[in-house]
Amino acid sequence: xxxxxxxxxxxxxxxxxxxxxxxxxxxxxxxxxxxxxxxxxxxxxxxxxxxxxxxxxxxxxxxxxxxxxxxxxxxxxxxxxxxxxxxxxxxxxxxxxxxxxxxxxxxxxxx
Amino acid sequence: xxxxxxxxxxxxxxxxxxxxxxxxxxxxxxxxxxxxxxxxxxxxxxxxxxxxxxxxxxxxxxxxxxxxxxxxxxxxxxxxxxxxxxxxxxxxxxxxxxxxxxxxxxxxxxxxx
Numbered sequence: 001x002x003x004x005x006x007x008x009x010x011x012x013x014x015x016x017x018x019x020x021x022x023x024x025x026x027x028x029x030x031x032x033x034x035x036x037x038x039x040x041x042x043x044x045x046x047x048x049x050x051x052x053x054x055x056x057x058x059x060x061x062x063x064x065x066x067x068x069x070x071x072x073x074x075x076x077x078x079x080x081x082x083x084x085x086x087x088x089x090x091x092x093x094x095x096x097x098x099x100x101x102x103x104x105x106x107x108x109x110x111x
Numbered sequence: 112x113x114x115x116x117x118x119x120x121x122x123x124x125x126x127x128x129x130x131x132x133x134x135x136x137x138x139x140x141x142x143x144x145x146x147x148x149x150x151x152x153x154x155x156x157x158x159x160x161x162x163x164x165x166x167x168x169x170x171x172x173x174x175x176x177x178x179x180x181x182x183x184x185x186x187x188x189x190x191x192x193x194x195x196x197x198x199x200x201x202x203x204x205x206x207x208x209x210x211x212x213x214x215x216x217x218x219x220x221x222x223x224x
């Protein structure tokens with residue numbers, strides 16, 4: 001398995017609170033991604049990074065921000081969590097137009 | 112934008128038999144990649160097989176093979192000699208421009224002993 005960890009693995013929070021999810025890799029891959037998985041939608045890209053401090057929006061970026069200050073870490077922040085952001089969040093890494101390898105996922109419940 | 116469609120929400124197969132999962136995609140790009148990922152109950156996304164669009168030869172990985180029909184924009188997955196451990200959700204995905212990966216909604220595969 002590619003060296004990707006996500007923390008926390010599970011989180012319950014209340015509407016309106018900020019939440020930060022962390023993705024950490026040990027593979028030194030240039031690209032990192034955040035996806036959310038919801039029933040009936042497969043996985044959808046939220047944001048991605050193509051290098052330190054270089055990020056861009058994905059298909060469903062509203063309500064999310066990201067930061068990448070080091071090659072190995074990619075943070076996803078929900079500034080003010082809403083119930084519609086209840087989901088399973090996956091981090092992935094890749095080294096270009098090749099395969100993406102996924103982390104174990106974080107289950108987030110917003111009450 | 113690319114779209115990926117998996118028209119079979121659920122499929123079942125008898126152990127040791129062969130099953131084919133369907134996937135169609137829509138893109139205007141000429142250079143892209145196609146993937147099948149497996150997601151068991153653990154939720155880990157596991158790469159099953161990958162196909163480069165510029166290659167005419169169908170990809171094969173042990174018991175897993177694809178039927179890639181570029182003109183028809185079809186990318187089906189064949190699982191031969193099905194095993195109980197193959198039971199999972201299977202997602203078809205397309206990737207172009209390095210970062211725009213689109214997934215289908217998934218097919219749940221049940222393997223009957």
